[in-house]
Amino acid sequence: MSLTRAGVGLLIGGALGLVFGVLNGLSRLFEDLFDLPLQVARVVPFIALLPLLTITVGIGEESKITLIAIACLFPVYINTFSAVRDVDRKVVEAGKVFGLNRFQSSIQIIMPMALPGILVGIRYSMGVxxxxxxxxxxxxxxxxxxxxIWLAQxxxxxxxxxxxxxxxxxLGVLVDLVMKGIERAAMPWKRAEK
Incomplete structure (x- = not known):
């Protein structure tokens, strides 16, 4: 039950963080619309949201998964946004010279170059x-x-x-090992560098 709650919350929060991180990293318009509200929400400790979640969502599984999703959203968002923004613009310009449009550049250049930073955010979110x-x-x-633990207390x-x-x-060690495996599979060039 614990792994299901953590997994579903991570999946929802991580997916939202990834979407907002990529959109805000690629588009100044999206950044202007969504970055400030996300930064304001990020500094609120997720534990402080518990009474609000209990009132609005209830005390069932939904509030537990929502709390985990909120906690996981921000590490993925911050790392994805930074990784996308930190991609060397000269490489993107070189892609344009070779005929890549904005979408192709995003898929073939920006996302692979941002992948290490994105995976750091996901790894951190797994711990969170x-x-x-x-x-x-x-x-x-x-x-x-x-x-x-509560009953034992x-x-x-x-x-x-x-x-x-x-x-x-x-569980923390297991999650870390799984993430290392995902990193090795997603970035085979890193193994070749070692």
């Missing part, structure tokens, strides 16, 4: 999803590692609390 999961599962949950079962913490740590 576990942090948000801990908070989310403390609220009216009836399953998951956080729920077990109420019955003063230190052994179960430590087991829950170890499970979270193992």
């Amino acid at each position: 999803s576990l942090l948000a999961l801990i908070v989310a599962e403390q609220i009216n949950a009836n399953a998951g590692v956080g729920y077990i 109420n019955s003063v079962r230190i052994d179960l609390i430590i087991t829950g913490i170890i499970i979270y740590a193992l």
Whole structure:
């Protein structure tokens, strides 16, 4: 249950962060429209949104997944936006010389060059999803590692609390290993450089 919550929240938040990061990175118009509101929302701690989510979305699974998605959105957005903006414009200009239009340039030059930064954001968001999961599962949950820790706290079962913490740590290691595998598969040229 914990992995499902973290995964769905990461998928939603990461996808939104990726879309806004790419659009804002490629277009000054999108940046003018969306960057400031996203930056304002980014500085609000996601934990502070919990009472608002509870009132507006309820205390079910939706509020837990929404909290995780909000927490995951910003690391992906910031890294994607920066990575897209930091692509060397001389390379983009060279693509135009070879006849690439704006869309082709975005797909064939900008996105591959921005990929390392984007993957850093996704990797960071995977860790943040576990942090948000801990908070989310403390609220009216009836399953998951956080729920077990909460029950253990109420019955003063230190052994179960430590087991829950170890499970979270193992989930973090697992997530990191998965992300390293994704990075190796997505950027085979990095392996060749080593």
